Amino acid sequence: xxxxxxxxxxxxxxxxxxxxxxxxxxxxxxxxxxxxxxxxxxxxxxxxxxxxxxxxxxxxxxxxxxxxxxxxxxxxxxxxxxxxxxxxxxxxxxxxxxxxxxxxxxxxxxxxxxxxxxxxxxxxxxxxxxxxxxxxxxxxxxxxxxxxxxxxxxxxxxxxxxxxxxxxxxxxxxxxxxxxxxxxxxxxxxxxxxxxxxxxxxxxxxxxxxxxxxxxxxxxxxxxxxxxxxxxxxxxxxxxxxxxxxxxxxxxxxxxxxxxxxxxxxxxxxxxxxxxxxxxxxxxxxxxxxxxxxxxxxxxxxxxxxxxxxxxxxxxxxxxxxxxxxxxxxxxxxxxxxxxxxxxxxxxxxxxxxxxxxxxxxxxxxxxxxxxxxxxxxxxxxxxxxxxxxxxxxxxxxxxxxxxxxxxxxxxxxxxxxxxxxxxxxxxxxxxxxxxxxxxxxxxxxxxxxxxxxxxxxxxxxxxxxxxxxxxxxxxxxxxxxxxxxxxxxxxxxxxxxxxxxx
Numbered sequence: 001x002x003x004x005x006x007x008x009x010x011x012x013x014x015x016x017x018x019x020x021x022x023x024x025x026x027x028x029x030x031x032x033x034x035x036x037x038x039x040x041x042x043x044x045x046x047x048x049x050x051x052x053x054x055x056x057x058x059x060x061x062x063x064x065x066x067x068x069x070x071x072x073x074x075x076x077x078x079x080x081x082x083x084x085x086x087x088x089x090x091x092x093x094x095x096x097x098x099x100x101x102x103x104x105x106x107x108x109x110x111x112x113x114x115x116x117x118x119x120x121x122x123x124x125x126x127x128x129x130x131x132x133x134x135x136x137x138x139x140x141x142x143x144x145x146x147x148x149x150x151x152x153x154x155x156x157x158x159x160x161x162x163x164x165x166x167x168x169x170x171x172x173x174x175x176x177x178x179x180x181x182x183x184x185x186x187x188x189x190x191x192x193x194x195x196x197x198x199x200x201x202x203x204x205x206x207x208x209x210x211x212x213x214x215x216x217x218x219x220x221x222x223x224x225x226x227x228x229x230x231x232x233x234x235x236x237x238x239x240x241x242x243x244x245x246x247x248x249x250x251x252x253x254x255x256x257x258x259x260x261x262x263x264x265x266x267x268x269x270x271x272x273x274x275x276x277x278x279x280x281x282x283x284x285x286x287x288x289x290x291x292x293x294x295x296x297x298x299x300x301x302x303x304x305x306x307x308x309x310x311x312x313x314x315x316x317x318x319x320x321x322x323x324x325x326x327x328x329x330x331x332x333x334x335x336x337x338x339x340x341x342x343x344x345x346x347x348x349x350x351x352x353x354x355x356x357x358x359x360x361x362x363x364x365x366x367x368x369x370x371x372x373x374x375x376x377x378x379x380x381x382x383x384x385x386x387x388x389x390x391x392x393x394x395x396x397x398x399x400x401x402x403x404x405x406x407x408x409x410x411x412x413x414x415x416x417x418x419x420x421x422x423x424x425x426x427x428x429x430x431x432x433x434x435x436x437x438x439x440x441x442x443x444x445x446x447x448x449x450x451x452x453x454x455x456x457x458x459x460x461x462x463x464x465x466x467x468x469x470x471x472x473x474x475x476x477x478x479x480x481x482x483x484x485x486x487x488x489x490x491x492x493x494x495x496x497x498x499x500x501x502x503x
Contacts, residue, residue: 012123014038014423016136018112018356021050022404023142023391025093026071026411029100034415040134041102042110042126048097049090050144057170057189058196060086063217063300067237068244068402071096075237077230083219083300114357115139115388122426122493124388137423138387140414141356148348148355152184155322162326166343167193178202180337182328184320185344187212188299193344194313195303204313205336207320207328210296211289213270217300245402245473252400253472256294256449263449267293277305286317291454294399346457360385361428374466375438377429377487378480380410386428386491387421389414395441397458397468399450405473413480420483426491433487444470 014036017024020043031039047053062069066079069089074096080088097103111129118125123135149166157164165171167189181201183190186208198204230237255263270293275284289296307313318330327337358366361384369384376382379396380389391410398406421427445451445465450458458467469476 012135015138017041017140019142020048023407026407027140028102030411030415041105042107044111046109052090055168057167057193059192064402065244067241081221112356116359138418140389142391150346150348157323160323162339164341176201179339181340182338183342190344191301191304195307198307206315211287212299214299217302249472258447263293279309292449292452294449295452295454296456377434377437381429383431383434386426394466399468401473409477409480428489
């Protein structure tokens with residue numbers, strides 16, 4: 001496969017990549033390294049970064065140490081902090097794109113709306129919001145799960161005269177100085193934005209539905225001497241990354257096993273930390289989770305409790321009954337005035353998988369294929385949709401793993417599948433093998449803390465976990481290190497593909 005300029009070709013693309021966050025960037029790099037260069041990347045936003053382009057709220061940062069939350073093949077010795085913030089992560093991705101000359105393959109502000117398999121030509125027809133159509137032999141969906149905001153509906157919300165914004169759609173033109181602010185939500189994005197807003201608002205009311213386990217992050221800035229050593233001795237940065245990796249494998253991973261002793265011990269320590277940190281004893285019981293550690297996402301923060309201790313910050317646990325022109329009313333009829341409402345309510349974690357209309361063999365849609373729940377083989381392949389791949393599909397969620405590790409293993413697996421099929425064949429996972437794989441995944445998930453009874457975004461409406469991978473990072477790598485040829489059908493296209501416009 002040879003390189004074709006994305007702006008000029010009359011032939012279909014070898015591979016079309018959707019999204020230019022970590023997944024899309026990784027896919028492009030690994031395809032090019034395997035001499036598959038007739039590719040193009042289509043990004044719906046106006047810049048690279050994916051999650052780290054969209055989420056710019058104050059305090060936005062990653063919960064995985066930066067030396068681990070980066071590509072293994074593109075280390076960065078100059079991370080400023082142990083846990084870097086949004087702007088620095090996005091700049092890292094920009095640097096990677098520049099280093100690997102990926103801008104030649106990039107197309108921005110291109111929203112994919114539909115993907116249809118043309119069984120006559122054997123090509124995927126990728127339709128865009130502006131009605132443009134691009135043809136490709138293979139399609140890689142590199143969109144992530146943290147980009148489609150979850151926006152709850154409240155009675156009377158449309159009558160509110162102030163500003164309403166979701167953390168993923170932050171309006172930097174809005175001033176919070178001396179304002180009455182309500183934050184709805186108390187999980188991952190909320191605990192990052194709360195300490196920042198507490199510095200400038202008049203009053204901050206936090207509406208919590210469910211308490212969370214909050215662990216000290218232990219963040220700090222790297223010294224210049226440390227960064228010099230990482231630059232001078234690349235092996236040292238690699239070893240440092242390995243230590244972080246193994247810490248997750250040997251200490252964090254055992255926590256997710258159902259009824260684990262280490263999980264119970266850790267939960268008690270975390271609860272004690274909260275009780276020592278929160279001055280208002282009346283909040284202790286409402287901040288203590290009544291579910292097993294890890295059943296919901298474990299959160300990291302060094303500054304949340306300090307913010308809650310401030311006199312102008314209040315935690316409310318009574319549910320919201322309605323929203324009026326300038327205030328909120330709880331179910332016990334308490335009134336909280338607000339100039340600004342911040343929705344820190346997370347994301348539609350599976351919505352991104354349905355954000356594009358996909359039509360495969362025999363005109364069967366992905367919605368039909370997933371009518372009983374989202375399932376894929378190895379998280380990337382779906383029976384009935386040959387030569388189409390997901391990088392972070394069902395059950396690839398990183399429960400105790402760096403998500404970048406997941407992405408690298410998935411991309412490596414997908415590239416090998418593409419090399420098997422090339423442009424003259426369709427490669428498709430067998431439905432029986434897909435079913436067997438998912439049955440085994442669900443059996444393992446039953447022995448994980450996520451199945452211990454709490455209600456979390458890991459579970460779908462039927463209570464099934466189609467989100468997380470049940471094993472550790474080393475097992476994930478092993479599972480995707482070899483392609484089992486018997487699990488796939490490789491079908492020659494048996495016809496001449498006509499030339500079509502790639503752009």
